[in-house]
Amino acid sequence: MAGASDNDGRPPGGESPDDLPDLPEEWGVIVIPDDLSELADEVEAVRAELRTGPPLTRWQLFVRRPAIRRTRRFGSLLMRTPALIVSVAVLVTIASLFASAWPGPARQPATQRTSGTTESRVGRLPALDLIGADGQSASILGSLPAVLLLTDGCDCARLLDDTVAAAAPGVTVLVITTRGLSASPSTTTSSLSASPPVSAGVLPTLPTAHAGGKTVTFLQDRTDTLRHQLDLSDPDGTAAAILVDKTGEIVRIHPRTASIETIRPDLARL
Known part of the structure; x- marks a missing residue:
């Protein structure tokens, strides 16, 4: 067994080996x-x-x-x-409670369609070609601004006369039915009152009538495409009125129209 060095484990001279601390x-x-x-x-x-x-x-x-x-x-x-x-x-x-309580943008109330509902829509009139009383194809976008009256099942002679009288000059009245031409002979006149009446959706033989600078055009929609594209209900004895401005935008849709008073306020906007 090794003993302690005479110098407490230090090398001679008193210095620590390898420079380690004491x-x-x-x-x-x-x-x-x-x-x-x-x-x-x-x-x-x-x-x-x-x-x-x-x-x-x-x-x-x-x-x-x-x-x-x-x-x-x-x-x-x-x-x-x-x-x-x-x-x-x-x-x-x-988080859901905070989200539901956080105020958001105001929502417009949904319009519920009933038999007397007036619908205001933002959209364009479909580009459809219908058949005129002369058998020729005619675009409904070619006569704008216009009031379109869908008269199937409607005795609309009084409504048509009142609409023409209330419409501003330059506004075309388009009378659209799914029926064919009547059997009466063709009539040519410059007065609207001389044209055959619009009754039971029958398309008169007079293709276009003019009265006081206003134009009335009778068109046939054999497949009722316009009614379907505008999501209108089936005929019920009243007319459907669509008011369209000169750019093709629909101003107002009246699904049930029996009197000029229903559409008179919107006529002034065309």
Whole structure:
């Protein structure tokens, strides 16, 4: 066993080997034995100090087993997952409450269609070619601004006369039915009152009439395409009136029209 050097482990001259700092003086003389078994007494003393606590019970020994520790970790994970789900659900509910209470843009009330409903729509008149009383194809967009009267099943002679009288010069009145031509001979006149009446949806033989600078054109829509595209209900004894400005935009749709007073305010807008 090596002993302490005559110079407290320092080389001659008093300098520390390898420029290492000196050991604290309170540690005293440190002796490193050549055989580590000589430190057995010190090892037992340290172990005795570590065993100074109370002995573990059987339950403590049981829960410290590796399998039990893994089971405990899995159980705690199962407990945290529902808590996480509940927390997310609470946050989503709170966010929904804030979103519903947050003031948004005002919504326009939906228009419920009834038998007497007047509908204001933003849209263009469909580009349809219908059949004139002369058998030729005619575009409904070629006579704008216009009032379109769908007269199937309607005795609309009075409504037609009043509409022509109330319309401003330059506004065309288009009378549209699904029926064919009447059997009466063709009539040519410069007065609208001399034209055959519009009754029961029959298309008169007079293709176009002019009165006071106003034009009335009779057209046939054999498949009732215009009514379907505008989502109008089936005929019920009244006329459907569509008012269109000169750009083709629909100003107003009156699904049920029996009197000029229904459409008079909108005529002034054409």
